Amino acid sequence: MDLLNLDIFRTVAEERSVTRAAERLGRVQSNVTTRVQQLEEQLGSPLFLREGRRMVLTPAGHTLLGYADRLLTLAEEARQALKPDEASGRLRVGAMESTSITRLPVPLARVHADWPDLQLDLRTAPSRQLVEDVLEHRLDVALVAWPPPGLDVDDATMSYTPMYTESLLIALPATHPPVTAGAPLQVDTIAVFKRGCTYRQIGEDWMKQANGYAPHVLELGSYPAILACVAAGRCAGIVPQAMLDQMRSPPALRWVPIEDRVTMLVTREGYDTPAFNVFRKALQDDLCATTPPEGAPERAPELLTTEP
Incomplete structure (x- = not known):
């Protein structure tokens, strides 16, 4: 053929x-x-x-x-492999929606500037789908929230590199009272991405624990749409802190920090090309450049307590 x-x-x-x-x-x-x-x-x-x-x-x-x-x-x-010192050809990269917005612009621009013969193709999807696409050779590498829900992966088939630690927040309507242990929420719906999203599963589990029953789910395709529904008073949402850091004026909602989750760079075991090595180094270099010095606050404390 x-x-x-x-x-x-x-x-x-x-x-x-x-x-x-x-x-x-x-x-x-x-x-x-x-x-x-x-x-x-x-x-x-x-x-x-x-x-x-x-x-x-x-x-x-x-x-x-x-x-x-x-x-x-x-x-x-x-x-x-025939040109081990030259990053060229094509690298198919997958990432979560939030990662593509908050983490990738600078590294992708650097790779494009330094290696003009390398074509980077970017695709966004929920974490579980991205891992499946890597295993099925539809993607070469992916940045996913680990572990993806409902996916049993043999460690021998995958290679993992921890990249980022994302702080996750529950967004509640501005009129919602403070969240206290043992008190149910005043909303029973959560706005999230489609099934297979790790953050969605975390948000559903949190609301189930708070209310004592599984929440209704509203599937949307973007964080602005999620936050708009929360602002309308209809539901809750789950958002990485890094997404709010990108906004000039974060919406005046009630923000509840719930947990941190690691974003992994995953590939197939044994996958090792000049293109992949260049991409991984660009991610690591940007991470080092943006990590606060030891002892400095990692995020603005007031953002976590934004109130109406």
């Missing part, structure tokens, strides 16, 4: 469209269609169902996609 055909097949599968795949690859649509048809002829099986302009994977296509991810990842590793 030709690696180029596999790459085109994977792109069509991701985009679910020949038109969008052609635009992403910088090819004409007829060439993309021909390449997919060649692959189908070589394998003797249809890989897509054509539903209008949408391309939907067949069972055979789903099977091939897993192998294509692994084959193309190994090919990229091999190319990079």
Whole structure:
């Protein structure tokens, strides 16, 4: 099987469209269609169902996609291994939404400036999905809140590097009275990201302990949306302190610190490329540059007690 055909097949599968795949690859649509048809002829099986302009994977296509991810990842590793002193090619990075906003802008800019031949692709998702994508070769590395909920990972298959310690806060409506032990909350809903998010699980567990029953869940796609719902008095939310540090004027809500959680840089065991080493060093250098001196406060105490 030709690696180029596999790459085109994977792109069509991701985009679910020949038109969008052609635009992403910088090819004409007829060439993309021909390449997919060649692959189908070589394998003797249809890989897509054509539903209008949408391309939907067949069972055979789903099977091939897993192998294509692994084959193309190994090919990229091999190319990079031949140039151990040169970070080039492609590195697929996954991160939680909050990490991509608060932790990655400076390191990514530094890598881009120092290694212009290295392409960094960034994807955001909940922690459990990111780990699954690393294991299935859809991502090379990921920054996740450890451990992801509902995921049984064999330590022999993964490599872990602790990177950040995030302080987590429960956001409550401005009119909510102070939280005291044994007193139930005045809200029974929590606004969170979709299932698989470590912070979501922590928030649900905290509210269950406070109220004595599992909270209703409102799934949203961003922290501004979560905080807007909390401000409207409808629900609680869970937010990393680092997200509030990014805001010029944090909303005047009741903030309750609950726990710290480590963010891990995870890869497949044995994964070691110049691109990965450059990326990891950029993260570590930025962390050293932004860590407060010993004895200095790690965050502004007043932010944790913001009141209406």
